[in-house]
Amino acid sequence: MLFKELAGLHVRAFKILRKQCPGQFESIFCNEVLSAIIPYVGIYLSAQILNELAGRRNPETVWRWVWITVLVTAVLALLKAAVQRWQKCREASFWSNLDKLYTDKMLQMDFCVLDEQKTHDMYSQIRQNDNWGGWGFSNLQNIFRQLVSSTVSIISAIVLTAGLFLQKVPEESPFAFLNNPVLILGLAAVLIVITLTAPRLANKVDDYFLACSDEIRWENRVFTFFSFMMPKRDRALDTRVYNQQDICQDYLQLDPSFDKIARYIAGPGGLYSALSGIISTSFTGFAYLYVCLKAWAGAFGVGSITQYVGSITALAKGVTDLFGTIGKLEQNTVFLKACFDFLDLPDPMYQGSLTTEKRSDRKYEVEFRNVSFRYPGAKTDSLHNLSLKFKIGSRLAVVGKNGSGKTTFIKLLCRLYDPTEGEILLNGIDIRKYRYDDYLKIFSVVFQDFQLLSLPLGQNVAAAKDYDPQRAKECLEMAGFGDRLEKMPDGLETCLYKDFSKDGVEVSGGEAQKIAIARALYKDAPFIILDEPTAALDPIAEAEIYSKFNEIITDKTAVYISHRLSSCKFCDEIAVFDGGKIVQFGNHQQLVEDTGGLYHQLWTAQAKYYTKKNAE
Ligand code: ADP
Numbered sequence: 001m002l003f004k005e006l007a008g009l010h011v012r013a014f015k016i017l018r019k020q021c022p023g024q025f026e027s028i029f030c031n032e033v034l035s036a037i038i039p040y041v042g043i044y045l046s047a048q049i050l051n052e053l054a055g056r057r058n059p060e061t062v063w064r065w066v067w068i069t070v071l072v073t074a075v076l077a078l079l080k081a082a083v084q085r086w087q088k089c090r091e092a093s094f095w096s097n098l099d100k101l102y103t104d105k106m107l108q109m110d111f112c113v114l115d116e117q118k119t120h121d122m123y124s125q126i127r128q129n130d131n132w133g134g135w136g137f138s139n140l141q142n143i144f145r146q147l148v149s150s151t152v153s154i155i156s157a158i159v160l161t162a163g164l165f166l167q168k169v170p171e172e173s174p175f176a177f178l179n180n181p182v183l184i185l186g187l188a189a190v191l192i193v194i195t196l197t198a199p200r201l202a203n204k205v206d207d208y209f210l211a212c213s214d215e216i217r218w219e220n221r222v223f224t225f226f227s228f229m230m231p232k233r234d235r236a237l238d239t240r241v242y243n244q245q246d247i248c249q250d251y252l253q254l255d256p257s258f259d260k261i262a263r264y265i266a267g268p269g270g271l272y273s274a275l276s277g278i279i280s281t282s283f284t285g286f287a288y289l290y291v292c293l294k295a296w297a298g299a300f301g302v303g304s305i306t307q308y309v310g311s312i313t314a315l316a317k318g319v320t321d322l323f324g325t326i327g328k329l330e331q332n333t334v335f336l337k338a339c340f341d342f343l344d345l346p347d348p349m350y351q352g353s354l355t356t357e358k359r360s361d362r363k364y365e366v367e368f369r370n371v372s373f374r375y376p377g378a379k380t381d382s383l384h385n386l387s388l389k390f391k392i393g394s395r396l397a398v399v400g401k402n403g404s405g406k407t408t409f410i411k412l413l414c415r416l417y418d419p420t421e422g423e424i425l426l427n428g429i430d431i432r433k434y435r436y437d438d439y440l441k442i443f444s445v446v447f448q449d450f451q452l453l454s455l456p457l458g459q460n461v462a463a464a465k466d467y468d469p470q471r472a473k474e475c476l477e478m479a480g481f482g483d484r485l486e487k488m489p490d491g492l493e494t495c496l497y498k499d500f501s502k503d504g505v506e507v508s509g510g511e512a513q514k515i516a517i518a519r520a521l522y523k524d525a526p527f528i529i530l531d532e533p534t535a536a537l538d539p540i541a542e543a544e545i546y547s548k549f550n551e552i553i554t555d556k557t558a559v560y561i562s563h564r565l566s567s568c569k570f571c572d573e574i575a576v577f578d579g580g581k582i583v584q585f586g587n588h589q590q591l592v593e594d595t596g597g598l599y600h601q602l603w604t605a606q607a608k609y610y611t612k613k614n615a616e
Helices: 003-020 024-054 059-092 094-108 117-133 139-166 181-202 204-229 233-241 244-252 256-296 303-343 406-413 436-440 457-462 469-478 482-487 509-523 539-547 549-553 588-593 598-607
Strands: 366-373 383-389 395-400 421-426 443-446 527-531 557-561 573-578 581-586
Touching: 003 024, 003 094, 003 139, 003 303, 024 059, 024 139, 024 303, 059 094, 094 117, 094 303, 117 204, 117 303, 139 303, 181 204, 181 256, 181 303, 204 244, 204 256, 204 303, 233 244, 256 303, 366 406, 383 406, 383 421, 383 581, 395 406, 395 598, 406 527, 406 557, 443 509, 457 469, 457 509, 469 482, 469 509, 509 527, 509 539, 539 549, 573 588, 573 598, 581 588, 581 598, 588 598
Parallel strands: 395 557, 395 573, 443 527, 527 557
Antiparallel strands: 366 383, 366 421, 573 581
């Protein structure tokens, strides 16, 4: 890996995190500088006391040093406590700030990118790297911490160690050879060897993990999926009825790669760590010998022994840590690259700048012109050469077998995807040329797999914190939720579900669908799209909705996807989809009379269960 790339990625990540987590690095910096300096201040001050005690023994001087030591230590301890609190406070919000980085990306990316499996694989890989070894962005705070502490430690140690080499043994002493520059160079050489060897050995475990990371990636993903999935509430029924824990259990076993790494850490990995420790400790012994000999020979007082031994071993440790951190930086680069690959995922959809004119007459005319669409990576088109013009204010039903392309058609209409061929026009202009947020304002959609939030009912309906309670109530009544609303303990303020309120109400599937319809009505967009809007409703609720459909839809253009063909009767036009194409178009009467057509086939297949003969 090129140093330029390594530095570039880390500097970029650092800048992003500084913006995302304000004060985080500043607090780490202050804390580490203080933590690195405080021991040296202690070493220096105690050396002064010891030197005085071993030398002139002037009580006044000793007391003065004692007082200075006590005062300085107390002030530094107070300062450190305050800085530590600041850092802890910043640290507490670090993870949520980091999560927000990815959440924001997901919220902003084009839907077609979000919908791709590859995008989710990339994201789950980042989470795995983070969970496994804190790799990626989160490692940056450790790296920064170690870089600051080792650099400050090295600078302080150099300042305190200088005297060790500058204070010479008297020439007449038999230990005068200790002044020999060759010996000093030898000491420096040992220091360099240690600083290079010890961190290399210590990083070997991580290197091994990196080598195995491809193997682990898959196993970790499988393990994470099953371990998170099993206790999930919405899976509990299936899990119990089908004893799913039995087949999932196989995947929950620790897999060979995990064992392999665990064995490595206990075996050769442990040995490398021990060797790294032995080398560092031997250096301390070597330093003691050199310093004591110089003191013995009269180069400096006994009190300076602690100072020099402390500072020289701290110097070695500082340099070792610095090299170790540089090694980590190198290892982290590949993980950081994975983070940026995700954050830099391009949005391929063209973003236009036209605004959709706000028309009080709601005359928004949408047309599909020779539209074909193929999902990324798919081998066949899901929609093929489809042309259709929506009549303003009319009700269009879209029917067809499963997989015939109905939902895909809606996704294209809402510009969640762009056509592979052909174009979709709004008032004669390609929808790509409009601002997307503006374009989306003209649609209210109830998707089949709609989602409500664990928030008060009124906020769910309005999709906003501040809402018009009267309007929310009217929409709920129109959607057939009126009676249920009366029974809600806090009316519109009743929380849905119990995630955030113990008094929250668990609504049934049908009730949730009514709330979702009310939400679409509250938006009051010129187009209303309902994908199987009554699938979860009981027959009475369904009949109720249909009986007041005109009241609900008012002057909106409605698109309505349904499997229940009887419910298409009230629609002005029906488009019959098959294999991604519109194979029939007309009103209910015309289509039923076409006995050779698909609509007739679907109609009779469904109707026979309701005929008198079959009912008997
Ligand atoms: P319908 O709503 O009529 O049941 P869809 O529009 O959901 O049908 O699906 C049409 C076709 O597109 C099906 O063959 C389906 O397998 C395929 N399809 C749907 N979603 C995706 C996707 N995200 N990626 C690839 N193929 C998809």
